[in-house]
Amino acid sequence: MGYKIYLVGIGPGRLDGMTVEAARVLDACDVIVGYTAYLALLGERYADKELLSTPMRRETERCRLCFSKAREGKATAMVCSGDAGVYGMASLMYELGEEYPDCEIVVVPGVTAANSGAACLGAPLGHDYCCISLSDLLIPWEQIGVRLRAAAQGDFVIVLYNPASRQRADHLRRACDILLETIEPARPCGYVRRIGREGEEARVCTLLELRETPADMFTTVFIGNSGTRLIDGRLVTGRDYRR
Amino acid sequence: MGYKIYLVGIGPGRLDGMTVEAARVLDACDVIVGYTAYLALLGERYADKELLSTPMRRETERCRLCFSKAREGKATAMVCSGDAGVYGMASLMYELGEEYPDCEIVVVPGVTAANSGAACLGAPLGHDYCCISLSDLLIPWEQIGVRLRAAAQGDFVIVLYNPASRQRADHLRRACDILLETIEPARPCGYVRRIGREGEEARVCTLLELRETPADMFTTVFIGNSGTRLIDGRLVTGRDYRR
Numbered sequence: 001m002g003y004k005i006y007l008v009g010i011g012p013g014r015l016d017g018m019t020v021e022a023a024r025v026l027d028a029c030d031v032i033v034g035y036t037a038y039l040a041l042l043g044e045r046y047a048d049k050e051l052l053s054t055p056m057r058r059e060t061e062r063c064r065l066c067f068s069k070a071r072e073g074k075a076t077a078m079v080c081s082g083d084a085g086v087y088g089m090a091s092l093m094y095e096l097g098e099e100y101p102d103c104e105i106v107v108v109p110g111v112t113a114a115n116s117g118a119a120c121l122g123a124p125l126g127h128d129y130c131c132i133s134l135s136d137l138l139i140p141w142e143q144i145g146v147r148l149r150a151a152a153q154g155d156f157v158i159v160l161y162n163p164a165s166r167q168r169a170d171h172l173r174r175a176c177d178i179l180l181e182t183i184e185p186a187r188p189c190g191y192v193r194r195i196g197r198e199g200e201e202a203r204v205c206t207l208l209e210l211r212e213t214p215a216d217m218f219t220t221v222f223i224g225n226s227g228t229r230l231i232d233g234r235l236v237t238g239r240d241y242r243r
Numbered sequence: 244m245g246y247k248i249y250l251v252g253i254g255p256g257r258l259d260g261m262t263v264e265a266a267r268v269l270d271a272c273d274v275i276v277g278y279t280a281y282l283a284l285l286g287e288r289y290a291d292k293e294l295l296s297t298p299m300r301r302e303t304e305r306c307r308l309c310f311s312k313a314r315e316g317k318a319t320a321m322v323c324s325g326d327a328g329v330y331g332m333a334s335l336m337y338e339l340g341e342e343y344p345d346c347e348i349v350v351v352p353g354v355t356a357a358n359s360g361a362a363c364l365g366a367p368l369g370h371d372y373c374c375i376s377l378s379d380l381l382i383p384w385e386q387i388g389v390r391l392r393a394a395a396q397g398d399f400v401i402v403l404y405n406p407a408s409r410q411r412a413d414h415l416r417r418a419c420d421i422l423l424e425t426i427e428p429a430r431p432c433g434y435v436r437r438i439g440r441e442g443e444e445a446r447v448c449t450l451l452e453l454r455e456t457p458a459d460m461f462t463t464v465f466i467g468n469s470g471t472r473l474i475d476g477r478l479v480t481g482r483d484y485r486r
Contacts, residue, residue: 009358011262014264015263016262016263016264016267017262017263017264017352018262018263019254019259019260019261019262019263019354020258020259020260020261020262020263020266021257021259021260023263024259083354083358083361083362083368084366085358085361085362085366085367085368085369086358086368086369086372087369087370087482088369090365090366090369091366091369091370091479091480091481091482092481092482093366094365094366094474094475094477094479095474095479095481097474097475098474098475101475105477107361107362107365107366108362109260109354109358109359109361109362110354110358111262111326111352111353111354111358112358115252115326115328115329115352115353115354115355115358116352118326118328118350118352119326119328119350119351119352122333122337122350123327123328123333123334123336123337123350124328125326125328125329126328126329126330126331126333126334127330127334127376127382128373128374128375128376128390129329129373129374130371130372130373130374130394130397130399131371131372131373132371133370133371138482138483139370139483143398146396146397146398147371147397147398147399149397150393150394150396150397150399151373151393151397153389153393153396154373154389154390154392154393154394154397155386155389155390156373156390156393231337231338231340231341232337232340232341232344234337234348236334236337236338237334238334238335238338239330239334239335239381240381240382
């Protein structure tokens, strides 16, 4: 007998940041699995569901919990902040799914921090952009450096996810040093803390100032391209390079 | 007196692909401005609103229509498909907004095609990715080539927007030729046509096959990174480079 698991991106934080489809899927579920902090964001609306979690870094267990609940015949969703496909659990679920051939995985997309954070700052993603995670838990720092240099070389707008954590407090500074090899220190940048949550804070700054900015795992960072400018305090990347 | 314009990303197509917040903002508006095709997607739900449009390529006029309606005191929203900040109208609105200092622009983010298309294919965006538009209407093709080479150099997952149109039928083939300079022909890729709309079609293929794929302006293309693989027909980029 086949069964399904929904991987639901809940967007940046507030319940109204998820799509209408995501809300409908969660409403119809018996079991919602997720990292504790995301389950807390879902608040009382889903208090009637079976809410299940595992601690951080216990992602594989969390995924297996989904498969086992779904196999019991329960309508099961896993929630991720932002979009489940972007540094989320979707790829791990597909990898583990090879062991559960009866299970169909359905990704319900959500607004990832690149897009929700951009909306807080203005319109920094008006042209080609890339997303780079500064976490070296799963990939070597050298590869992150290669990507930063390639992104600068290509004049992309750059969005940094996971710019710092307690274990890697200096990653944003190290990333800025790499970018400063080729990008001018006055390049317009910005960052947003706690997007869509209590205490949301959006700021613009230069690349040099960004180097000195304390960041944490709830911060998303934006580095403009050569055409990005400030308009009335907003970070804006135009679409037209010919002007 | 200050006034506000909401720039609302409606996601890939179906009404339930927009966020709960986006739906609430549109519900509360008197006037909805947008490209005709997007207004059509909103269907009968908003038939009681004043729905205004201008033809394609008349974007500046369309933006000015927003400012003038908002200045009349009407609650005004501009809709864009996907996210208004990604190759959408947000940056142009901020640029024109310099002439309307009383106007506050609020971007309500949406699910852009990179994320909604990825969900149709599996989990191709499981690690660092970039979005590149192949339209050379507003930037020179040479700059697009620089970005494609940089993206390949950085081993990013690459999402291509606007891969072709009637005027530039061969852009996807030309882009693939550039990528094939450094990426192996068998690299797993995929594309999605008409995401979230009637006739949606998602396919996986190799980079060499992608070169021969007819694309149009309703197609979004995905090129995997060196770790992307097919799992049961789904395009999956793992998070863990150390395996």
